[in-house]
Amino acid sequence: MAKKAAPKTTPTGGAKALRTRIRVLDRQIADAVAERTELVARLVAQHAQLKNAPADIAATTVAAGKGTVSDDAMRAVFREVVAASRAAIGLRRIAYLGPEDSYSHLTAIERFGEAADLVPVATIHAVFQEVSEGSCELGVVPLENSTHGRVTDTLEAFASSMVHICGEAPMRIHHCLLGQGPRSAIRRVVSKPQALAQCSHWLAEHLPGVEAVPYASTSDAARLAAEDPSVAAIASEQAGRRHGLEPLARHIEDQKDNVTRFAVIGPVNTYPTGAPKTGDDKTALMFELAHEPGALADGMAIFKRQKLNLTWIESFPIPGSRTQDLSGGRYLFFVELMGHQADLRVRRAVASLGKKCLQLRVLGSYARAKVLG
Numbered sequence: 039m040a041k042k043a044a045p046k047t048t049p050t051g052g053a054k055a056l057r058t059r060i061r062v063l064d065r066q067i068a069d070a071v072a073e074r075t076e077l078v079a080r081l082v083a084q085h086a087q088l089k090n091a092p093a094d095i096a097a098t099t100v101a102a103g104k105g106t107v108s109d110d111a112m113r114a115v116f117r118e119v120v121a122a123s124r125a126a127i128g129l130r131r132i133a134y135l136g137p138e139d140s141y142s143h144l145t146a147i148e149r150f151g152e153a154a155d156l157v158p159v160a161t162i163h164a165v166f167q168e169v170s171e172g173s174c175e176l177g178v179v180p181l182e183n184s185t186h187g188r189v190t191d192t193l194e195a196f197a198s199s200m201v202h203i204c205g206e207a208p209m210r211i212h213h214c215l216l217g218q219g220p221r222s223a224i225r226r227v228v229s230k231p232q233a234l235a236q237c238s239h240w241l242a243e244h245l246p247g248v249e250a251v252p253y254a255s256t257s258d259a260a261r262l263a264a265e266d267p268s269v270a271a272i273a274s275e276q277a278g279r280r281h282g283l284e285p286l287a288r289h290i291e292d293q294k295d296n297v298t299r300f301a302v303i304g305p306v307n308t309y310p311t312g313a314p315k316t317g318d319d320k321t322a323l324m325f326e327l328a329h330e331p332g333a334l335a336d337g338m339a340i341f342k343r344q345k346l347n348l349t350w351i352e353s354f355p356i357p358g359s360r361t362q363d364l365s366g367g368r369y370l371f372f373v374e375l376m377g378h379q380a381d382l383r384v385r386r387a388v389a390s391l392g393k394k395c396l397q398l399r400v401l402g403s404y405a406r407a408k409v410l411g
């Protein structure tokens with residue numbers, strides 16, 4: 039097969055067209071896998087040629103088209119071809135809590151640009167799944183908010199999936215009340231619980247007695263508000279525009295300096311020893327201490343001895359570990375500190391802490407980032 043020169047890495051106008059073409063081929067390949075027709079071989083060969091994939095992959099796929107390879111093996115081959123194609127033009131799939139114009143989406147755009155291949159999914163858990171299963175190279179998930187604190191869904195997901203934090207993205211969040219108006223017609227205010235909590239004082243003052251209803255995401259709430267005039271949503275102005283909704287009020291967050299810190303997550307093999315060291319880095323750890331007097335104090339003393347400054351500490355019950363009378367639960371601690379896991383003091387702290395822990399994971403090291411937006 040004739041080889042084409044590898045395209046340049048940054049997506050440009052030409053790369054955009056290429057990306058669209060690849061997407062179409064992705065879809066066609068997926069359809070063709072089900073039928074296992076000759077078309078599979080032709081499409082994959084075209085795809086491979088377009089993206090300069092190794093000839094042996096194309097050859098395997100031709101064999102697959104003739105029905106000599108299992109469906110799973112074929113899917114694996116296609117995944118490789120598509121991943122190689124994307125990598126060739128520097129295209130990465132990045133999962134986020136959708137739909138479009140959620141704050142996770144706006145943060146992903148600020149952080150990775152419009153040209154990135156941003157993939158909306160329905161839950162934070164699904165973002166972790168996309169990344170750990172390799173369908174997306176990266177994910178963007180909310181970690182904590184300056185007004186309301188931790189995002190429990192995210193911390194729990196770290197406990198149950200093998201992904202790493204490879205970056206942080208603090209984002210200024212301005213909420214709007216979106217609805218078809220007037221305010222007197224509003225019977226329910228829907229939004230993600232975090233957004234409802236960040237606006238609770240405003241809601242109590244301006245919409246007293248109106249029911250607050252939790253929803254999967256702010257942008258999904260905006261979609262609902264566009265369908266039902268008795269519903270208002272708390273969401274971004276961009277989400278309102280997408281659904282033809284005018285803001286009934288802007289800047290309704292209780293704290294004017296309302297910032298949500300997002301984590302960029304990747305599979306564990308992306309940065310086994312942390313993102314490259316910048317000299318101004320943080321490291322996140324998750325651990326479980328023995329359930330005995332002084333265990334936490336002893337653990338914290340390790341950070342003091344190594345002169346490590348903690349920037350965040352959370353504890354939360356391990357799901358399913360508590361008895362019905364709420365006694366005897368097991369807890370996980372999530373700690374973030376200044377320093378990189380390659381630093382001697384961090385390495386020493388992790389080694390000492392590890393000896394006291396029932397389980398310990400370094401979730402990642404990443405550069406401290408400036409607030410976006």
Ligand SMILES: O=C(O)C(=O)C[C@]1(C(=O)O)C=C[C@@H](O)C=C1
Pocket residue numbers: 135139140141142143180183189211230232233254255256257298
């Ligand atoms: O629902 C969204 O738009 C999200 O991206 C999630 C989320 C969160 O869970 O913290 C992100 C930022 C805001 O704090 C509100 C909601």
